[in-house]
Amino acid sequence: MFGVPVSSVAQKTTSHKVVLPFYGYAAASLFAAALLILANSAAFTGHYFHPRILAITHILALGWATMIILGASHQLVPILVEGSLYSEKLAMASFILAGLGIPLLSYGFYYFEMGWPAKWGGRLVVLAILCYLINLFKSISRGKQDNVHALFVFTAGLWLFITAFFGLVLVYNFTYTLLSEDTLHYLPLHAHTGILGWFLLLVMGVASRLIPMFLISKYRNPRLLWLIYLLINTALLGFFFLYLSTVLINLIFIPALMVLAAVFLFIYYCYRAYQARLRKRVDPQVRISLFSVGLLALPWMLLLILIGLLLRNGGEQTSLALAYGFLVFFGWITAIILGMTFKTLPFIVWNKTYHHLAGIGRTPNPKDLFHDGIFRVMVLAYLAGLIFFTAGILAVQLFLLQAGAVLLLGTAAMYNWNVFKLLFHKKPVT
Amino acid sequence: MNPVTNLPEKSKLALEALHQVLDPEIGLNVVDLGLIYRLDFDEEKKELFCTMTLTTSFCPMGESITFGVLQALEACFPGYAVHVGLSFDPPWSQDLISGEGLQFLNR
Numbered sequence: 278m279f280g281v282p283v284s285s286v287a288q289k290t291t292s293h294k295v296v297l298p299f300y301g302y303a304a305a306s307l308f309a310a311a312l313l314i315l316a317n318s319a320a321f322t323g324h325y326f327h328p329r330i331l332a333i334t335h336i337l338a339l340g341w342a343t344m345i346i347l348g349a350s351h352q353l354v355p356i357l358v359e360g361s362l363y364s365e366k367l368a369m370a371s372f373i374l375a376g377l378g379i380p381l382l383s384y385g386f387y388y389f390e391m392g393w394p395a396k397w398g399g400r401l402v403v404l405a406i407l408c409y410l411i412n413l414f415k416s417i418s419r420g421k422q423d424n425v426h427a428l429f430v431f432t433a434g435l436w437l438f439i440t441a442f443f444g445l446v447l448v449y450n451f452t453y454t455l456l457s458e459d460t461l462h463y464l465p466l467h468a469h470t471g472i473l474g475w476f477l478l479l480v481m482g483v484a485s486r487l488i489p490m491f492l493i494s495k496y497r498n499p500r501l502l503w504l505i506y507l508l509i510n511t512a513l514l515g516f517f518f519l520y521l522s523t524v525l526i527n528l529i530f531i532p533a534l535m536v537l538a539a540v541f542l543f544i545y546y547c548y549r550a551y552q553a554r555l556r557k558r559v560d561p562q563v564r565i566s567l568f569s570v571g572l573l574a575l576p577w578m579l580l581l582i583l584i585g586l587l588l589r590n591g592g593e594q595t596s597l598a599l600a601y602g603f604l605v606f607f608g609w610i611t612a613i614i615l616g617m618t619f620k621t622l623p624f625i626v627w628n629k630t631y632h633h634l635a636g637i638g639r640t641p642n643p644k645d646l647f648h649d650g651i652f653r654v655m656v657l658a659y660l661a662g663l664i665f666f667t668a669g670i671l672a673v674q675l676f677l678l679q680a681g682a683v684l685l686l687g688t689a690a691m692y693n694w695n696v697f698k699l700l701f702h703k704k705p706v707t
Numbered sequence: 708m709n710p711v712t713n714l715p716e717k718s719k720l721a722l723e724a725l726h727q728v729l730d731p732e733i734g735l736n737v738v739d740l741g742l743i744y745r746l747d748f749d750e751e752k753k754e755l756f757c758t759m760t761l762t763t764s765f766c767p768m769g770e771s772i773t774f775g776v777l778q779a780l781e782a783c784f785p786g787y788a789v790h791v792g793l794s795f796d797p798p799w800s801q802d803l804i805s806g807e808g809l810q811f812l813n814r
Contacts, residue, residue, distance in 0.1 A: 290767050355765040490763065493733070493812060495801050555801055556733070556812045627731055628771055635728065635775030643731050 290361075291352050293629045295368045297700060299348020300622055302376055303614075304696040306340025311689035313387075314666075315682035321666075322673045324595050325602060326461050332387035337606045338471060339402060340379045343437070345614055346479060347371060347409055349621055350430065353483055354416050357426045363415035367408045374405035391451040399445035406441050410434045425502045429482020432510065436474025443467050466520055472605055473513050473536060480613060481505060481543050484570070488547055491563050491620065492554035501546055508539035530584045537577045544570055560644070562620040565656055569612030576604040600670045607685065608663055615659060615692065623647055626699045646702050647695040655691035658684050712746040717784075721746050721755070724783035728775040731768055735811050737776060741803025744794055754788045755780060760799045769793075 310333050314321075317329040351368045355361050362368065378401025385395025413434045417427050444467050447460045456463060485502055488494075512535035519529045547570045551559075559567070579601045586594050627643035634640050666681025668674070712718035725743060726736045737743060737759065745758035757780060761769045773791050780789045804812070 290765060290770060352767055356763055356767070359764045361765070491732075493801060555804065555809065558814060624732060624768060628768060632771035632774055635771045635778065642734070 290355060291368070292365055293625050295362075295365045295372075296348050296352050296625055298372050298376075299344050299351075300618070300696060301700055302372070303341050303345035303348070304693045306336050306344060306379070307611075308686075308689040308693050310336040310341060311682070311686040315679070315686050318669075318678040318682050319675060321599060321603075321670050321678050322675060325599050326464065328386055328389040330599075332383045334602065334606065335386055336379070336383050337611075339375070340383070342476065342606065342610045342614060344372075344375060344379075345618065346476075347375070349617070350479070350483070351412075352621065352625065353487070354413065354427075354430065357424070357430060357483070357486055358417050360416060360419055363412050363419065367412040371405040371408035371412070374401045374408065378402040378405060385448075391448060395448045396445075399441070399448045403438070403441045403445055406434075406438050410438050425499050425506065426482050426486045429478050429485075429502070429506060432506070433475050433479035433482060436470055436478065436513070440467060440471040440475055443470065466517060468602070469516060470513065473509055473516075476605075476610055477536075477539075478506070478509055480610070481509075481539075484566070484613070485543070485546060487617075487620075488563070488566070488570075489550040489554075491556075492550060492559065493556045494550040494554040496546075496550040496553040498546060498549070501542060505539045505542050505546075508535045508542070512536045512539070527588060530581065530588070533577070533581050533584055537574075537581065540573050540577050544574065560620075561649075561653065561656065562616045565616035566613050566620070569609055569616065572604075572609045572612050575608060576601050579604065596671055596673060600667055603667060603670055604663075607666070611659070615656065615688075618692070618696065619647060619652060622696065622699050626702050630702060630704050647699050651691050651695055655688050655695070658691065659688040662688055710743045710746050712748075714746075714748045714750075717748050718746045720783060721757075721780060724779045725776060728772065728779050730762070730772060733762075733812075735804075735808055737772060739805040739808030739811065741799065741805065741808070742772070743776075752788075753786055754790065755784055757789065757791045758794050759791060760794055762799050764793075764795050764798075 313329065313333050313336065317333070320327050320329045351362055351365075378398045380398070381394045382398025382402060385391060385398055413431055417431055443463075446455055447463055447467055450456050450460045450463075481502075489496055512532035515535070516529065516532040519525050519532065547567060551567065579597060583594055583597045583601060586597065623643040623646045626646055627640075631640040662681045662684030664681075665677050665684060669677030669679075669681050710718065710722070722738050722743070725738045728737045729735065730737065730740055730742075733740065740762070742759050742761065743757065744760060745756070747756040747758075748754075749756070757776060759773065759776060761772065766772070773793065777789055777791045780791070781787070
């Protein structure tokens with residue numbers, strides 16, 4: 278028996294031309310966000326509903342995290358569903374729409390200009406996500422495998438759409454009375470749909486496939502993943518119901534506990550995969566990704582403390598709320614992206630540049646296409662920056678915030694150096 | 708696991724050549740990784756059929772790896788028409804990694 282000729286499968290992986298722009302955009306957004314954090318450190322001593330913080334949060338959530346996840350998922354979805362991406366044109370459309378929408382939206386927040394910049398920004402972002410969702414649905418429905426990983430990714434895409442659409446409604450709510458309460462009241466719903474529905478589900482769906490793959494681990498446990506899936510989605514729906522019901526608001530710790538349970542089950546899943554690995558030496562990129570899995574527990578535990586204090590004492594607890602949001606975006610999400618960027622991007626670039634030399638010529642190792650020393654210093658700067666900045670938020674200390682911001686800006690600069698070194702990599706002339 | 712073949716002597720040469728083709732992510736060659744399933748020689752028509760797999764279908768590095776296998780075999784057997792085919796029956800599993808491969812991963 279002779280397999281399927283390779284010429285017929287060669288075109289099925291997603292073109293690098295579709296994926297690479299997302300990486301470049303995300304890197305630039307991280308730098309912009311870090312720069313704005315440094316320029317506006319004082320804003321982090323007050324309430325989170327501050328124009329500068331809203332702008333920075335959206336640059337981080339959309340420009341940095343969502344853009345890189347969208348780019349990588351165009352490459353990873355074919356692996357998850359064992360089928361090709363439905364449309365590269367739709368992928369490019371989602372890049373262009375989001376690429377135009379995010380700066381407009383962020384500008385709108387930064388200057389609190391809720392007129393056309395924020396509204397057009399929001400509309401473009403919603404359209405971009407719609408393109409992504411259609412592409413995802415079509416790719417999954419024609420893929421060979423119905424699996425729990427694909428379901429995580431698709432459900433995450435749906436929650437992303439809901440988050441963005443609800444966000445647009447909230448922008449309109451500043452100028453027209455669309456909702457019964459003001460926009461600030463609905464902010465926790467908008468934020469948690471994005472954090473839990475989009476980021477948490479997506480990261481868990483993809484990481485539960487990639488971490489065992491990179492570790493060459495035999496561990497598989499789809500039943501555990503199904504349980505995690507149910508816990509997070511039920512928690513999110515429960516949170517919506519309880520938050521909107523004024524009578525049952527005291528039960529809001531139940532969904533938080535469910536999420537915490539899901540997080541610990543996911544940490545357990547990754548630990549078992551790590552234990553059952555054949556590849557004993559774990560490279561620094563996978564190590565930081567595994568570290569981010571551990572970091573997951575931190576914001577959720579903080580959230581439980583926050584809920585406990587809110588229920589007991591009332592009041593705003595602004596520092597805790599800010600620290601929680603910061604640890605979600607600059608802690609867990611950023612850590613996993615810092616690691617996974619250098620686990621995926623060098624291979625995409627290597628594939629683009631050297632695949633025709635495979636088997637006949639000497640080619641560099643994909644890991645040699647970026648500067649390992651800069652990567653390691655970046656990780657140290659990141660960890661120190663994270664600790665300083667979080668401590669600064671909790672202690673309301675401007676000096677700590679500024680020190681943390683400088684370190685995070687350094688992290689972003691080193692990340693950009695390596696990403697753009699990869700993006701502009703050319704085959705040496707021999 | 709040794710690949711199935713109809714000409715063991717020639718297959719040995721082919722496997723030597725294929726030891727130079729690495730999975731770029733793992734750094735292990737395709738033979739010890741257990742990706743090569745069959746090597747069938749047609750001496751009359753001067754054709755070589757290599758049936759192989761990938762660690763996962765739609766592997767982003769799949770194109771490079773299969774192209775590397777094709778080029779390595781063409782260089783090893785000049786005058787032969789080399790055909791590389793993909794099979795996922797059985798799908799690749801860690802059990803297909805050779806003893807040398809496991810040693811490499813254990814380092």
